[in-house]
Amino acid sequence: MPSASVRRSAGQISGEDIVVEAAWLYYHDGLNQNEIAARLKVSRATVVNYLQEARERGYINITLAAEPFTNHRIAHELCGMFELRAAYVLPDGAGGELEQFERAVRGAANWLPSLLAPGDRLGVAWGKTIYDTADQIEPVTIPDLEVIQLVGSMATPYGFSAEVCSSNVARKLGAKCVNLHVPALLSTPQIAAMLRKEAIIAAQLEAIDRCNKTLFAVGSCDHDSHIVTSGIASHADLDWYVAHGAAGVLCGRFIDAGGEPVRGPLDERMIGVEPTALRGKQTGLLVSVGQEKTVAMLAALRGGYATHLVTSRTTAEHLLSLAERAETAA
The missing domain is CATH 1.10.10.10 (Winged helix-like DNA-binding domain superfamily/Winged helix DNA-binding domain)
Incomplete structure (x- = not known):
C-alpha cells in the first residue's frame, strides 16, 4: 500500500x-x-x-504463501522421484491447459524472489514461459542481484526476444542485467568462433559462467516447438537430432532422454550456455506445463539441471507416470 x-x-x-x-x-x-x-x-x-x-497502479501486491503448493503429496512425490529440493504444484482449475500455464507462470513469479538472495547471479533462459513469468513478477529489489542472459538473440513468433526476457526479470527485481549481444545461431562455425573471441562477447559469456542460480523452461522435439518456430532449427535439423536421440530442448540445445547433450550440426554455430554448465547450481528453477512437455521435462530432471520445479497438477501426474513406466521398462 x-x-x-x-x-x-x-x-x-x-x-x-x-x-x-x-x-x-x-x-x-x-x-x-x-x-x-x-x-x-x-x-x-x-x-x-x-x-x-x-x-x-501497483498499489496492491497479492502473493500466496509457497507452503500450500510445495507441501502436498504430489510435490513430495516429485521431490522424492527426482531429488528436487522443492516442487511448486498448481491446481489445474477449469480452463484447460491455457489456465494451467497461466497459473504456473504466476506461481513461478510468486516463488522466484524467495529463492534469491543478495549477491546472486541469476541466469535467465528464453521463451514464452520465461517472458510471461517475468511479466507476473511483483516489483521488488534484491540487493546486488545480477541477471544474465543465457542464450543469444533469435527470431520469435511471440513478439519478444531473448534479451527482453532477461531485461524484464532484472527490471522487476531491481537487478543489474547482462545481455548477450549476439545472435543465438550464426551462419557458420567460423563466424561463431570469431564472435566468441570478441572482448565484449567473451565478457558476457564469462558472466554466464558466474551464475549460481538459473530460471529456465524446456521445449519439446515436436515440429511446432519453439526451437523450430524461432528459427534456431529447421524441420530437417530437428529430424536429425531426434534420430540421434534428442528428447528435449534446453536453452536452445538438444538433450537426450538421460539429459546428456546431443551434439550436432547446429552446436558449433550457436552462442549461449552449454547444457553441462547448467548443472550443479545452487538453484535451478524449471517452469514447464503441458503433457507434450513431459518427455523433455523428464530429460531435464534426469540430467540434474533442476533443483526446483513449477508445474501444474496434471503435468506433474503425467511426469510421475512417465518416470515410473520408464523405470519399470528398464
Missing part, C-alpha cells in the same frame, strides 16, 4: 485518495464491496473499478 495519507474526514474523498481508501477497506479492513460502496457513497460497480485501478 502507498504511504500517502488517506483523508477520512466528513468531506468528499476524491482523486487518488478514494482509490487508496477503497483498496484499504477491501484488503486491510476486510469489508466487502457492498459495505465499501455504502461507506464511500458510490455504487458497487464503482468500487470494483477502484479496486481494479488500485491493482493496475
